[in-house]
Amino acid sequence: MILLRRLLGDVLRRQRQRQGRTLREVSSSARVSLGYLSEVERGQKEASSELLSAICDALDVRMSELMREVSDELALAELAQSAAATEPVPTSVRPMLGSVSVTGVPPERVTIKAPAKAVDVVAA
Secondary structure: OOOHHHHHHHHHHHHHHHHOOHHHHHHHHHOHHHHHHHHHHHOOOOOOHHHHHHHHHHHHOOHHHHHHHHHHHHHHHHHHHHOOOOOOOOOOOOHHHHOOOOOOOHHHHHOOOOOOOOOOOOOO
Protein backbone atom coordinates (compact mmCIF):
# COMPACT_ATOMS: atom_id res chain seq x y z
CA MET A 1 0.00 0.00 0.00
CA ILE A 2 1.26 3.46 -0.89
CA LEU A 3 1.06 5.93 1.99
CA LEU A 4 0.67 9.54 0.93
CA ARG A 5 2.03 10.78 4.28
CA ARG A 6 5.25 8.81 3.69
CA LEU A 7 5.72 10.23 0.18
CA LEU A 8 5.01 13.74 1.46
CA GLY A 9 7.53 13.31 4.27
CA ASP A 10 10.19 12.07 1.87
CA VAL A 11 9.70 15.08 -0.40
CA LEU A 12 9.80 17.50 2.53
CA ARG A 13 13.02 15.94 3.82
CA ARG A 14 14.66 16.15 0.38
CA GLN A 15 13.64 19.81 0.04
CA ARG A 16 15.15 20.59 3.45
CA GLN A 17 18.34 18.64 2.75
CA ARG A 18 18.79 20.28 -0.68
CA GLN A 19 18.94 23.57 1.17
CA GLY A 20 21.44 22.20 3.68
CA ARG A 21 19.12 23.04 6.55
CA THR A 22 18.56 21.19 9.79
CA LEU A 23 15.28 20.03 11.28
CA ARG A 24 15.85 22.52 14.10
CA GLU A 25 16.18 25.47 11.69
CA VAL A 26 13.06 24.57 9.73
CA SER A 27 10.98 23.72 12.79
CA SER A 28 11.88 27.05 14.38
CA SER A 29 11.06 28.99 11.22
CA ALA A 30 7.79 27.11 10.69
CA ARG A 31 6.89 27.39 14.40
CA VAL A 32 6.33 23.66 14.74
CA SER A 33 7.98 21.38 17.26
CA LEU A 34 11.14 19.61 16.18
CA GLY A 35 9.69 16.22 17.13
CA TYR A 36 6.49 16.77 15.16
CA LEU A 37 8.35 17.91 12.04
CA SER A 38 10.56 14.85 12.34
CA GLU A 39 7.49 12.61 12.53
CA VAL A 40 5.99 14.31 9.46
CA GLU A 41 9.22 13.79 7.52
CA ARG A 42 9.29 10.11 8.51
CA GLY A 43 5.68 9.67 7.40
CA GLN A 44 4.45 8.91 10.91
CA LYS A 45 2.11 11.91 11.20
CA GLU A 46 -0.43 13.37 8.78
CA ALA A 47 0.30 17.04 8.19
CA SER A 48 -2.63 19.46 8.06
CA SER A 49 -2.82 21.99 5.25
CA GLU A 50 -1.96 24.74 7.75
CA LEU A 51 1.15 22.86 8.87
CA LEU A 52 2.19 22.17 5.27
CA SER A 53 1.78 25.84 4.47
CA ALA A 54 4.00 26.82 7.42
CA ILE A 55 6.67 24.28 6.44
CA CYS A 56 6.58 25.39 2.80
CA ASP A 57 6.95 29.02 3.88
CA ALA A 58 9.90 28.06 6.10
CA LEU A 59 11.50 26.22 3.17
CA ASP A 60 10.58 29.01 0.71
CA VAL A 61 8.90 26.44 -1.53
CA ARG A 62 5.48 26.84 -3.10
CA MET A 63 2.98 24.29 -1.87
CA SER A 64 2.03 23.60 -5.49
CA GLU A 65 5.67 22.65 -6.22
CA LEU A 66 5.73 20.38 -3.19
CA MET A 67 2.47 18.71 -4.19
CA ARG A 68 3.64 18.33 -7.80
CA GLU A 69 6.73 16.49 -6.61
CA VAL A 70 4.59 14.32 -4.32
CA SER A 71 2.27 13.61 -7.26
CA ASP A 72 5.24 12.56 -9.42
CA GLU A 73 6.47 10.27 -6.64
CA LEU A 74 2.99 8.79 -6.30
CA ALA A 75 2.78 8.13 -10.05
CA LEU A 76 6.13 6.34 -9.95
CA ALA A 77 5.11 4.33 -6.88
CA GLU A 78 1.86 3.29 -8.57
CA LEU A 79 3.76 2.31 -11.69
CA ALA A 80 6.23 0.26 -9.66
CA GLN A 81 3.40 -1.37 -7.74
CA SER A 82 1.64 -2.29 -10.99
CA ALA A 83 4.85 -3.68 -12.46
CA ALA A 84 5.54 -5.71 -9.33
CA ALA A 85 2.08 -7.21 -9.56
CA THR A 86 2.81 -8.05 -13.24
CA GLU A 87 -0.40 -6.34 -14.25
CA PRO A 88 -0.64 -3.80 -17.05
CA VAL A 89 -0.45 -0.18 -15.94
CA PRO A 90 -4.02 0.94 -15.33
CA THR A 91 -5.47 3.35 -17.86
CA SER A 92 -6.06 5.88 -15.07
CA VAL A 93 -2.29 6.00 -14.32
CA ARG A 94 -1.11 6.42 -17.92
CA PRO A 95 -1.98 10.15 -18.25
CA MET A 96 0.11 10.89 -15.15
CA LEU A 97 3.22 9.38 -16.66
CA GLY A 98 3.57 12.32 -19.03
CA SER A 99 4.03 14.65 -16.05
CA VAL A 100 6.64 12.57 -14.23
CA SER A 101 10.02 14.19 -14.00
CA VAL A 102 13.03 13.09 -12.03
CA THR A 103 15.58 15.77 -11.25
CA GLY A 104 18.86 15.61 -9.46
CA VAL A 105 19.31 11.91 -10.16
CA PRO A 106 21.93 10.66 -12.62
CA PRO A 107 20.19 8.94 -15.59
CA GLU A 108 22.01 5.67 -14.90
CA ARG A 109 20.31 5.52 -11.46
CA VAL A 110 16.74 5.70 -12.81
CA THR A 111 15.04 2.39 -13.52
CA ILE A 112 11.42 2.04 -14.49
CA LYS A 113 10.12 -1.48 -14.84
CA ALA A 114 6.80 -1.78 -16.59
CA PRO A 115 5.17 -4.04 -19.13
CA ALA A 116 6.42 -3.00 -22.59
CA LYS A 117 2.92 -3.00 -24.07
CA ALA A 118 1.61 -0.55 -21.46
CA VAL A 119 4.29 2.15 -21.33
CA ASP A 120 6.78 3.67 -23.73
CA VAL A 121 9.65 5.37 -21.90
CA VAL A 122 11.64 7.84 -23.96
CA ALA A 123 14.83 9.45 -22.67
CA ALA A 124 14.83 13.22 -23.04
